[in-house]
Amino acid sequence: MILASSAHWSLPPSLPALIAAAERLAADFFVVGIDRHTDGKETRIGEITHCSNSAATPVTPSEAEILASQLMFTGITQEQWEAFFDV
Structure with a gap:
């Protein structure tokens, strides 16, 4: 992810603390979102x-939800995850 300031906003001085907190909290999870x-x-x-x-948005196509669940819960590597989701 590329972060940059613009004329309308700037990165907060506390950005390193925000990132560090998220990294500490996410360390034990394969996939997690942390609101800061x-x-x-x-x-x-x-x-x-x-x-x-809140899992309210349907996954399309529906077959992708089954495949993503299988990938997530079978111990895949980070490389396999990124390849599947084209990260």
Whole structure:
């Protein structure tokens, strides 16, 4: 991911703390989303999720959900995951 400032916003000074906190919390999980919040001075951790949109968005095509579940729960490598999802 490339992060850059623009004329409309800038990266917060607490960005290293935000990233470090997320990395520590995510270390034991293969896939996890960590919401982080800052006012530029303090860092707060919000929701920790393992599926996007509270799992309310259907996966399309439907066969992809079955395949993704099989991949996730069979101990695949990071390289296999990235190849499957074209990361």
